[in-house]
Amino acid sequence: MFGSAWLPAALICSVGVALAADSHVSVLSSVAEFDAFRSKQAGFAVLVYAPWCGHSRALLPEFEKAAASGTTAFAKVDGTEAEALATKLDVKGYPTLLFVHRGDGFPLEYDGQRTEASISKWVKSMLSPSVQQLPSVGMVKAFTKGKPVALVLFVADASAPEAEAMYGVAASANLPCATSTASPAELGLSALTAPSFVAFTSHAEPAVMDSSTALTHASMLRFGKMHALPALVTYTSQLEEALFSAEVGLHLLYFHSADLDSATTASLQAAGEQLRGDAIVATIAVGSHGEVAAFFDVGASSQLPTPSLMGFSLANGTKFAFKGTMDAASVVSFARDASAGLIAPHLRSQPEPSSSGPLVELVGSTFARVAHDPTKHVLVQFYSPGCGHCEKLKPVYQSVAAKLADLEDIIVAQMDATANDVLGFEPEGFPTIVLYPKENKGGVEYDGSRDAHDLIQFVKDARAGRNHIGGLSESSIEPPDEDDGYRVEL
Structure with missing residues (x-):
């Protein structure tokens, strides 16, 4: 205390x-x-x-x-x-x-x-995370037996700094963790000397952390998470947290509708082994996970057929479509190229609409052309068709589009973000409103009220070169027109 x-x-x-x-x-x-x-x-x-x-x-x-x-x-x-x-x-x-x-x-x-x-x-x-103390080889064998994964740090002294760091690993990884003063050689790990960090798994031989890597909380945590999953994962919704918490930046997802043949399984398995730590390789049954397949644009009503192999970057949500021969070398090459930015992203897109009127409907294939036009200030609402808040905002947003229609350098647009992709951007909620000013095509997210007058003022601030970082310029707020009083509280 x-x-x-x-x-x-x-x-x-x-x-x-x-x-x-x-x-x-x-x-x-x-x-x-x-x-x-x-x-x-x-x-x-x-x-x-x-x-x-x-x-x-x-x-x-x-x-x-x-x-x-x-x-x-x-x-x-x-x-x-x-x-x-x-x-x-x-x-x-x-x-x-x-x-x-x-x-x-x-x-x-x-x-x-x-x-x-x-x-x-x-x-x-x-x-007080659970870190077992295992002084004998028999206790290590009992601790690791039957567990999908168990992490054991072999040390000469149970009070060593590496042993203390294991408490942080246990708290962060949510995996069985232990320290042992037993000899690794008695477990068949003859080349090891303490301190050594080993991931015992039910899906592979024990994985030993490179002796040249310092045994820190961060390094042991990453190694443990990296080996907690098999080289080829069969996706289930229960595994989603493990997939996304593994701190591996690229996911390779093979979508299939029929049973996997042995050759494809072997190729994906071999690729997963070679890519461990750099990419996670998983198979996903389209029949059981249709929403996931649709998100990746795979399936009967999507652009890509089943089966398809897709890459997904966790850093920015970018998707990549594999177009090669399904062998381990090609899959590994695809992963390396995707990570290096050498493959064009795959963007979902609905058919280009033949829209008219002040409110422009964008799709994946037209977004960059319109929103990144350097001669225009472009306001975009990202919406979901099933979103109640989006429905409430609809008349307000239509009013904004109508009131700004006479200004030739301003475009008011919207896009169904559940069916179309924007490179490097994924809304965290709906509706999300982003302004793409002439001078900043990275976009500025609007966080003001859902009020026609405030939205219009936000755009006018940008047009006049006034401060518009996330909201309104306090020094330039204009009084509302008499018919701008429709408010929606979200």
């Missing part, structure tokens, strides 16, 4: 960390303070907040109570003051609650209920 009565003065001086009066929460104000504090703790909870944020103000008392009720270290960071530290922690918004283990591992973000009880339970689980 980190109250002033428990924290020695010498530690306060050496760490340089302030402790708020009558608080069990330390205050961290810089990267140096954070690093020093981290080095003194097995693990701690840290809340990054903004004083002006209502959600932050609501969470702080619950966080304080959780700190007072436990024995774990708690800290808080004013992200508006300690901007460098907030950046280091990759904070995207306020408040952000993280658990940090000692070492070099990534902080783990909390996404549960914002109550004292829930926070306390989460912190306790983070501080």
Whole structure:
């Protein structure tokens, strides 16, 4: 418990960390303070907040109570003051609650209920992840037997820094983890000496981490996740989390409707072995996962036939269509070229519409030509046909298009983002409105009200060269026209 009565003065001086009066929460104000504090703790909870944020103000008392009720270290960071530290922690918004283990591992973000009880339970689980201690070969064999994957760190000394890092691996990977002081040679791993990190799996021989790689939290976590999946994965919805958390940047997905033949299976299996760590190779039955197939433009009502092999970049959501011979060498070459940006992306597109009127309907094949026109300011609404909020916005957006129709350098457009792709962009929700000004074809997402007057002003600000980063220029808001009063609260 980190109250002033428990924290020695010498530690306060050496760490340089302030402790708020009558608080069990330390205050961290810089990267140096954070690093020093981290080095003194097995693990701690840290809340990054903004004083002006209502959600932050609501969470702080619950966080304080959780700190007072436990024995774990708690800290808080004013992200508006300690901007460098907030950046280091990759904070995207306020408040952000993280658990940090000692070492070099990534902080783990909390996404549960914002109550004292829930926070306390989460912190306790983070501080005490399950890492088995296995002093004998027999215990290692029993621990790894029958498990799809089990991670074992062989060390000469159970208190070694690598062994301590395993607690962070266990908390992050959600996989069975253990440390062992037994000899790897007695398990048939004769070439190994401690420390060594081994992934035991039911689908392959034990995988040993390269001895030239430092055994850190980050490196062991990546290696463990990389080997938790077989070289060729049979996709199920239950496996989706494992696929996307494996930290592998490219997925190769083979969509099929009939049973896989042995030659195709062997080719994909061999490719998966060669690409381990660089790509995940999976098979997907179209009959059972039609929505996934449609997303990749595969199937009877899509552009690509079944079977098809598709590549998918997790970095930007780009899709690639394989057009070669289905053998291991060709699949591996396809993966390498896709990762290197040497293959043209595959974009879903509905047929080009013959639209007329002030509101332009875009599809995948016309988006770049219209939105990236350097002579136009282009406002685009990305919508979903089944979205209730999109339906509510429809008359407002049509009004915006009509009112701006006389301005030749402005285009108001919309696109069904469930059936069409935009290279390097995928909306996180619907509706999403993005302005592509003449001078910034990377796009500026609108985050103002769903009001015709505000949307029009947003576009006019861009046209006049005024500040339009995400919303309205406060210095240039014009009064609404009498018929601009239709508001939609989303």
